[in-house]
Amino acid sequence: MSQRCNETLTISSVIGREFELEQLKPLIEDMTEDRLLEVLEGALGARIIEEMPRTVGRYQFTHALTQETLAAELSTTRRVRLHARIAQALEDLYGNDAESHAAELAHHFARVEAGDIDEKFVRYSVMSGEHALAGYAFEDALAHFKRVLSTKENRPPDKEYADTLFGKGRAQVAMLQLDEAMGSLTAAFDYYTKAGEIPRALVVAEHLLPAY
Numbered sequence: 001m002s003q004r005c006n007e008t009l010t011i012s013s014v015i016g017r018e019f020e021l022e023q024l025k026p027l028i029e030d031m032t033e034d035r036l037l038e039v040l041e042g043a044l045g046a047r048i049i050e051e052m053p054r055t056v057g058r059y060q061f062t063h064a065l066t067q068e069t070l071a072a073e074l075s076t077t078r079r080v081r082l083h084a085r086i087a088q089a090l091e092d093l094y095g096n097d098a099e100s101h102a103a104e105l106a107h108h109f110a111r112v113e114a115g116d117i118d119e120k121f122v123r124y125s126v127m128s129g130e131h132a133l134a135g136y137a138f139e140d141a142l143a144h145f146k147r148v149l150s151t152k153e154n155r156p157p158d159k160e161y162a163d164t165l166f167g168k169g170r171a172q173v174a175m176l177q178l179d180e181a182m183g184s185l186t187a188a189f190d191y192y193t194k195a196g197e198i199p200r201a202l203v204v205a206e207h208l209l210p211a212y
Helices: 003-015 021-027 033-045 064-072 076-109 118-134 138-151 159-174 178-194 198-211
Strands: 018-020 049-051 058-061
Touching: 003 018, 003 021, 003 033, 003 058, 003 064, 003 076, 018 021, 021 033, 021 076, 033 049, 058 064, 076 118, 118 138, 118 159, 138 159, 159 178, 159 198, 178 198
Parallel strands: none
Antiparallel strands: 018 058, 049 058
C-alpha cells in the first residue's frame, strides 16, 4: 500500500472498525475528496477494508485484527492526539445531532488527555448512560455512569455528580443490585436536598422505594 493509504488507514483505525468518508475528510486536510476516494479504493482492492452494504460512504476493516494492529502500532502520544482530533471533528460533524452519537463521542473524549476536555467526556458519557437505560441496556448504562464517577473522585460533589449517581442507582435497581443502588440513590437524594432541588430529590425518592 502507498504511504498515503497507510496514513489514511491508520487514522481510520483510531476512529474504529467502522468509519465514514465524511468522518475522514476533516482529518486529512491536504487531500481532495477525489484523491481520498482513490486511496480508499486502493484499500478496497487489497481487501483491507470493505464497503458496508446499502450505505454509501461507510466502510469497515475486513478483519478486526487489522484495525486493532494499526491502532496499536501508534505511539501513545500520537494515538491520544488523534483521538482528540477525531472527537472534535465528529462533534463538529454531528452538530445539533451530537446527542444521538453520545456513546461514540464519549469513547473518543475518554481517550484524550485530562483537562478541560473532561467536561465533554462527562457530558456525553451521562447522555450515553441515559440512552442505555432507556433502551434497557442496564449493564452498558452502569458502565457509562461508573466511568464518569471515576473522573470525579476527590472532587467536590456537584449537580453532574448527583445526576450520575441517580443514573447509576437506577441501573443498579434494574439489575437487582439493591444494596449498591441504595447507596447511589441516597447520595443523590442527599445532594439534591442540600442544594434545594426538592423536585429532583422527590424523583430520586420514588426510585428509592424499589431498593428497600
